Amino acid sequence: MSMIMDLPKIKTLIDFVGKSPVSSLFVTEDGVTVRIFKTVGDVAEATPERQNEDVQPSIAQMLEERTVRGRAIRAPVFGILHRAPAPGEGPFVEHDDTVEEGQTLFIIEAMKVFNKIAAPCAGRVTYLTATDGGEVDVDELLAEIA
Template identity: 35%
Template sequence: MSKIKDYKELIRELAELLDKSTLSEIEVEEEDFRIRVAREVPNNVSYNAAAPTIAQAPASTAAPVSAAAAPAQTASPAEHPGAVPAPMVGTTYTAPSPGADPFIKVGDTVKEGETLLIIEAMKVMNQIAAPKSGKVKEIFFADAQPVEFGETLCIIE
């Protein structure tokens, strides 16, 4: 019976940690048990590189970072044929090290396979490569911002 009390206390502690952070889930696994505490993240949460705070607005009204004033968009950035989705959940880094120049900027021309950003997941730095060659039209992430799986990182045309 004391194990159940211990599990309940662990779940409470994990839930409090989840509430006090920007994480969407926490999982603890030991020999013969696994506990996962998660919260639902609304689909309309977007990250704007111009303001490194979470903007609670529908994606269609989020202000993209672009070289010129963007025309009114009728479709979400994820529906754009040049959209680059996040392949994992993690924290984005725009440069290879603090103070270094960013991998990409709006207007840059990139080649397929070139590093666009780094996503840190579980203390592993994952270089995210350009899926195709083209010009960076918009960037939807900022340095040290969390991203969810499938969230649009940038648009390459």
């Protein structure tokens, strides 16, 4: 029994949901279940009205500026982020810690598989997500090393 569904098949399912009128899809194959959800709604309702030009920068702009100053570590998969190796233990790293290349920063649990996220370089942790035990999306900024 295979414990993993191949990535091309998952991408095909995501494309199907994106192009079809369905809002969710659940597929189980060889004991592995994939759930795909699509937000359904009128795009015009989701678009905010243009406000005054003097507004604060958006979160996306702040994240973009933050990543210019250091090496961004982003979530490679959707899953549950764990900052510690086990419940009740201390986190792998804290803000302002010095890390070595290859040092474990987080674990992302995806489909009952625990994926270690390692530091791509040595340096000081200048940004660290507050999320612990919560969901993270693909490409979400988790940390930054300068």
